[in-house]
Amino acid sequence: MTRDDLFNINAGIVKGLCEAIAKHCPKALVNMISNPVNSTVPIAAEIFKKAGTYDPKRLFGVTTLDVVRAKTFYAGKAMVPVAEVNVPVVGGHAGITILPLFSQATPKANLSDEELTALTKRTQDGGTEVVEAKAGKGSATLSMAYAGAIFADACLKGLNGVPDVIECSFVQSTVTELPFFASKVRLGKNGVEEVLGLGPLSDYEKEGLEKLKPELLSSIEKGIKFATQ
Template structure:
């Protein structure tokens, strides 16, 4: 009897180990066979410590893989769901071997999207095709807009209260697309829909730090507007620590920050876009959202959100994050003449991008 009990316990332990790598089968995307002992319910469902449930949609892509690694390292994450239409089992197996607290589960293909999303607190969307040499962010629209729509329809159905971080380009259009999808589903909460523009801030901090001879971690540059070309407007007059720049430095820094993505695309010579720095920025912003959900005070980041700081329906600026997502949109502060001119240019292009996203859903 005792021997049978020990054998049963051993079988259950083996099943628990295996179940992390074996999500439920999808009829059109069969993965590995899963018996009754291998069901996810027999897993360590809440992780080693209290935390939040996070899903990455597009987890097998150039951004998704390093982002999955970084989120597996985040102590605030208890369950990490990795979803993609290809290659998820391999990424899941790889990431799941890391000895951190989060339980990792993989989901492959459209039939498993709902399982990937059910019960999530935070959903991060890097899914989509990357930008290639000679391709503008606008060229990405027709492909990535459809992907964003499908994924947001799943979110509206399975986790309508989740915080949603949109990375898929062009962000200036995909965030309005998500908003329209949620509106049609009756689940839209503007506080919970955030476009990730953190990479622009990360670049600004780095480039300004180089000019000032400072550790970029000690530099804070607000970046407003949007997440493409001239819509990216660093407020160099509001850099912390306070400093002054020559007009030549302002022009150089602004141009480099606005064209940081192109700099990487060209440097990779067709082999990819800004995936690693984007994953870092996305993980940094996701961590801020999780700390806000936890109730930490004073969490302020720049993000592209539904906003009234300008006459546009969406705009990137500093926001205060909390338990409900965006709890306060902070004022832009005083702008100098160069920044006011840049703001007008940004608004003109942003208006077109926003309308393009709205029209894609409502056409």
């Protein structure tokens, strides 16, 4: 089962939950974990728009697990402590739409193009690997909980005025021509303080960025269509 196969079940669940959020806690920061995130975030935006409560600063697709995976796999290859690693992951949260920017990874490591390609693929397929291994018994439950906790904690730090809280997230965006996109986001008292740009990309990452756009756009449009029809 892919994240997209989950659309038929989860789109309706997300719609119902978002209608309830709009009614009962319209000012909440919404951290959307339910898949396919590339579609469920646009669904949520449309439901909130219908209810007159949409605030793009308060709606987040949780892509932290992609960052956790990118950091873990990079640390293993670069032989550096994972706690010291930083890797931005941009795009979306499914397959090739997940684009880890290993060219910006710190600490720097001298990895070959083949190694970087393998790390990218491993990060993109990490979720599917777990779903297939669990064979119908769910997904990456514990690592998702870990990633969700990191992101929720970052949102709370932002709300509490801690400066320079930055996490990657799938949000309404003008970083590319797509209406939603994951990139680094500065979190603050109102949710999104600033959506940060992509920074310099390697040729491989530039290629990955162009390749992911049609798939990501189609998932976004599928969500919007579901919520507006």
